[in-house]
């Protein structure tokens with residue numbers, strides 16, 4: 001992860017100080033610590049009528065070439081569920097309806113240190129499956145034939161779905 005070097009308010013060079021028992025980046029000019037937090041992202045477990053899960057092949061780093069759930073970072077002013085459905089549409093062409101929240105977890109990130117990952121379930125959707133700019137392929141998979149999944153958090157949500165909510169016995 002790239003460390004911040006300058007204050008994003010005044011541009012002053014940052015130092016480090018112990019604050020609330022954590023070594024934090026500190027701006028001497030603003031006289032304030034620079035708080036760093038997980039970056040919120042969403043992903044969607046989309047399930048078809050034969051209980052297959054929809055995956056996309058990543059076209060961008062990190063984990064380019066690996067399969068993962070459709071999803072991405074929440075934009076400013078966006079609700080988490082709205083952001084998740086936007087990403088689903090962008091990456092797969094499908095318009096979905098959120099069925100339920102599967103869970104929320106923290107996940108390590110090479111770019112942002114920690115990502116807060118929100119996982120939703122979609123079982124009703126419309127549209128024709130196609131791929132967008134940050135996915136090179138989109139495909140339905142049986143749970144027993146999953147490829148390697150790019151992110152542990154995504155795999156966790158897929159497993160929770162099949163273990164607790166799937167109508168199929170696996």
Ligand SMILES: [Zn+2]
Pocket residue numbers: 007008009010011012027028029030031
């Ligand atoms: Zn500053």
